[in-house]
Amino acid sequence: MEIKDNNQLLRFTTAGSVDDGKSTLIGRLLFDSKSIFEDQLASVTATSSKKGHDGVDLALFTDGLKDEREQGITIDVAYRYFTTPKRKFIIADTPGHIQYTRNMVTGASTANAAVILIDARHGVIEQTKRHSFIASLLNIPHLIVCVNKMDLVDFAEEKFEQISKEFEQFSSKLLMKDIRFIPISALIGDNVVNRSENMPWYEGGTLLNILETLHISSDINKIDARFPVQTVLRPQDDGNRDYRGYAGRIASGIYRKGDEVAVLPSGFTSKIKSMNAGEKEVEEAFAPMSISITLEDDIDISRGNMIVKKNNQPESSQEFDVMLCWLNNDAAKPRAKYVIQHTSNEERAIIKEVVYKMDINSYDRIEGDSNLKMNDIARVKIRTTHRLMVDSYRDNRNTGSITLIDEQTNETVAAGMIV
Known part of the structure; x- marks a missing residue:
């Protein structure tokens, strides 16, 4: 079994249709994993009491915007951070309304995994397909399908199997290798952080367990060296008048001192003379480091140009x-x-x-x-x-x-x- 680095960060996005329970699910994750600060808990408990709820309204942990609370919906991408002994997490909670599908593109653009919620009463609907297609389009490697509100369908295994099969039928057209299904009740807490006693027929892991053990593969291309130039450095002090450095963040690949490089779009070639990460000179740099590069030859380079390996060009x-x-x-x-x-x-x-x-x-x-x-x-x-x-x-x-x-x-x- 792979040992997880407790500093490892997993970014995941949640998506689903309106009222599928995304905010409640995230609230349950935060609450049951003991990731809520005492002042947050006190504030949400007080708000829940004012609204006449029995106990804590878990959705309020994520619906922090005033407009959201007034309308009772989530209208923007809400980012949340929490940590467990095994891993750190950033959640992008995206809205469910069709008119806000564009927000999922923003929330999912850097995600390692996507959690798609399906209401067990309604099954696979248009928004399910839309969100799954966007996840596939954005090349998200892991998809976790949570069939929520199982308590409203008597925790029926047949219902879960039916929805899972329906999802598999349409998702076969998507280029996604890893799709997992979990029956949950975010409201009660079944199979979110703690295993469900109401669904003994489900033998898989809880949502948190799966999130903690997912393999995180870097989405950074380590082979194709790409360095988009953001700015040209020309110090004006007397000691450095001849210095011309090209600063930016490495988009992908690895650069080493002495590498033969080409400057695009001009196509002129040179060799890397030196590289600096901050004030420290380095022999090797890789994505996503921010560095400055000097070349052995004086080439006209400006913002928007790209420095690449001579034998590997886009x-x-x-x-x-x-x-x-x-x-x-x-x-x-x-x-x-x-x-x-x-x-x-x-x-x-x-x-x-x-x-x-x-x-x-x-x-x-x-x-x-x-x-x-x-x-x-x-x-x-x-x-x-x-x-x-x-x-x-x-x-x-x-x-x-x-x-x-x-x-x-x-x-x-x-x-x-x-x-």
Whole structure:
């Protein structure tokens, strides 16, 4: 059995439809794992009493925004941190309403696992499929399906098996290797932190046990060296006038002093003369370290350029395909110009073509419909004013993702994964 480092951090997102019990589930996790501060517990206990609840309303541990409490819903991504003796956790609690599906893209973008809630009374619904598809699109390695509110279906094993089978049927089209199913009651606490006495037929682990023992594989590509330049360092003091360093965060791979590198998009080559992490010179640096690099040759380099290994280069292109999630309330405007953000680079871009949209219910392709509305997911062709250095998202999350920004409003209108 693998020994877990208690400093290991697992990021996971929760998703489900409205009233599936996400906030209650997270509250139960925090409460039963004794991760609630005394002042938080006192505040929530007092609020629960004011609302006339018997005992503590667990959902209040996550529904912290005033608007959420007034409406009784969760309307934004709420991040929560807790720790157990075995692992540290960051939870991204995403809202369940269809109009807030875009929030899941934000919450799940850095997740190691996704917890999908299904109401045992309703089974697999459209939002279940939508959230599962987004988890697959974002290349999240682990999916944990919690069939919640089992207490409302008499803890029936048949109901759990029926929902699990239904989920497996549609999820076979998704590129997800690890899918696990747990019957739970977040309200009562069955199989969340403590094993359920009401469902002796379930022999698997509790949710917390699975979260504590999941293998965390790094989502950082260690092979393809990619260093997007954020700024050029030119000290003005007399002793360092000849110094020219290129600062940024390594997106992927490993760099060593003396490596032969190419600067893109120009294609000029050189060797790494030195590297500094803060004030300390280092012989080797790797993602996600922030460093400055000097080269042996004087090359014209600016923000948005990329330093890569000479024999391992990304695609350099002005046109590429992207799986795009439209996030904005306003629909995409035909041939409108947007700012595309890719690593440290910003260029102007247009959506040249909508190749197809996805039908979330059937996972079929919808062709001939170029109208992109909020929450639509589509494969599109994007054209930029200048070349970008890109990798596919499945190979490299950092250099394979983009965002589109409306030039006039400065709003982020879409997020995309390069195909």
